[in-house]
Amino acid sequence: MAPFNFDATVFKPSYFPSSDVTFEPGRFWSTMRLGPHVFGVKLENHGDTDAPALDLCIFSVVPPDPAAAGAVADEVRWRFDLDADLTGFSTLAAGDPLLGPAVERRRGMRLNAFQSLYEFLVITVVLQNATVRRSVQMMENLFSGFGGRAAFDGRELSCFWEPARLAAAPEEELRALKVGYRAKTLLRQAAAFRGGGLDERELRCLGKDELEGRLLKVFGVGPASVGYLLFAVFHHYDAFDTVPPWEQKIYSQLLFEADLVPAATILAEVRRRWGPWRMLAAHYVFEDLFGRHRQEPIPWLGKLLRL
DNA sequence: CGGCAGGTGCGGA
DNA sequence: TCCGCACCTGCC
Numbered sequence: 001m002a003p004f005n006f007d008a009t010v011f012k013p014s015y016f017p018s019s020d021v022t023f024e025p026g027r028f029w030s031t032m033r034l035g036p037h038v039f040g041v042k043l044e045n046h047g048d049t050d051a052p053a054l055d056l057c058i059f060s061v062v063p064p065d066p067a068a069a070g071a072v073a074d075e076v077r078w079r080f081d082l083d084a085d086l087t088g089f090s091t092l093a094a095g096d097p098l099l100g101p102a103v104e105r106r107r108g109m110r111l112n113a114f115q116s117l118y119e120f121l122v123i124t125v126v127l128q129n130a131t132v133r134r135s136v137q138m139m140e141n142l143f144s145g146f147g148g149r150a151a152f153d154g155r156e157l158s159c160f161w162e163p164a165r166l167a168a169a170p171e172e173e174l175r176a177l178k179v180g181y182r183a184k185t186l187l188r189q190a191a192a193f194r195g196g197g198l199d200e201r202e203l204r205c206l207g208k209d210e211l212e213g214r215l216l217k218v219f220g221v222g223p224a225s226v227g228y229l230l231f232a233v234f235h236h237y238d239a240f241d242t243v244p245p246w247e248q249k250i251y252s253q254l255l256f257e258a259d260l261v262p263a264a265t266i267l268a269e270v271r272r273r274w275g276p277w278r279m280l281a282a283h284y285v286f287e288d289l290f291g292r293h294r295q296e297p298i299p300w301l302g303k304l305l306r307l
Numbered sequence: 308c309g310g311c312a313g314g315t316g317c318g319g320a
Numbered sequence: 321t322c323c324g325c326a327c328c329t330g331c332c
Contacts, residue, residue, distance in 0.1 A: 016313090124314095125314095127313055127314085128312095128313080128314045128315070129311090129312060129313085129314050129315080129327080129328090130312060130313070130314095130328095130329080130330095131311095131312050131313075131330080131331075132312095132313070133330085133331080134312080134328095134329065134330065134331085135313075137329090137330090138329090175328080178328080178329065178330090179328075179329090180327075180328020180329055181315095181326090181327045181328050181329095182327095182328075183328085185315085185316095219315090219316080220314090220315070220316085221315085222314060222315045222316080223314085223315090224313080224314055224315085225314075225315085228313095244313055244314075245312085245313075245314085246312080246313045247313070305313095309332105310331105310332085311330105311331090311332085312329100312330095312331090312332105314327105315326105315327095316325105316326095316327100317324105317325090317326095318323105318324095318325090319322105319323090319324090319325105320321105320322085320323080320324100
């Protein structure tokens with residue numbers, strides 16, 4: 001679906017770097033695990049924002065059968081939200097002085113979580129109560145302890161592990177990877193997936209409220225993580241019902257030009273301004289801010305980002 | 308060296 | 321339902 005902005009979709013300035021994905025203008029590489037199989041995925045941009053065209057190349061140790069290749073393609077389509085129709089969103093943005101310029105600069109950007117539900121859950125756990133640098137360190141330690149490496153197309157990237165593999169490890173093995181008290185959470189989550197009690201495909205069909213309830217039952221998932229999951233993994237554009245402490249400071253500046261505004265005030269404001277599009281809108285404003293910060297450092301943001 | 312970070316589960320009011 | 325507290329680790 002047009003408009004589709006390849007570069008703004010595959011590269012999010014606010015995301016922490018991770019060795020399972022890499023990109024350059026017009027190209028994106030990642031590993032993708034589907035059950036026991038690990039694939040290399042390469043995407044190339046062959047169109048432009050108003051006439052999008054993508055080339056997908058799939059790498060594997062043995063040639064994938066058509067069904068497996070189709071499954072990878074379907075996942076790419078879902079994870080980059082390629083079928084999204086953002087017509088209503090564009091109309092909304094046009095009349096908003098904060099959102100408008102951000103959408104103009106990143107027109108056609110989609111949400112992007114190039115991970116499965118289980119994998120993204122691991123990401124939310126390493127984000128908890130940690131600075132960015134430490135999150136990166138924990139994630140990379142987990143890749144080296146439980147994940148693997150896949151070399152394809154002249155690159156070598158990390159890949160995630162199967163939940164069963166991590167679930168079988170003793171807690172000390174995880175603690176040795178410097179994840180601290182998160183070891184218990186990682187073990188319990190992996191065990192939940194090993195048992196097959198959480199089926200991502202099935203969960204995608206649920207409504208937001210029921211889905212949220214199911215996710216909150218997962219050990220280690222609270223209000224902040226569930227918001228990230230609902231938006232990034234399940235594409236609920238309105239999943240902005242909680243503000244984590246560090247984002248509260250950023251939205252206070254963006255929306256009110258103040259140091260710290262109560263969370264409830266921020267939530268009421270984004271509902272009023274952006275309604276059912278509020279998380280997608282916030283995503284645009286956020287990525288635009290971080291993107292501009294990379295080009296030309298924004299002093300107040302620099303102070304908030306503890307590396 | 309104590310405080311704190313891109314939260315969460317738990318026990319008690 | 322709401323609140324206070326502990327929690328790995330590493331930086332400030």
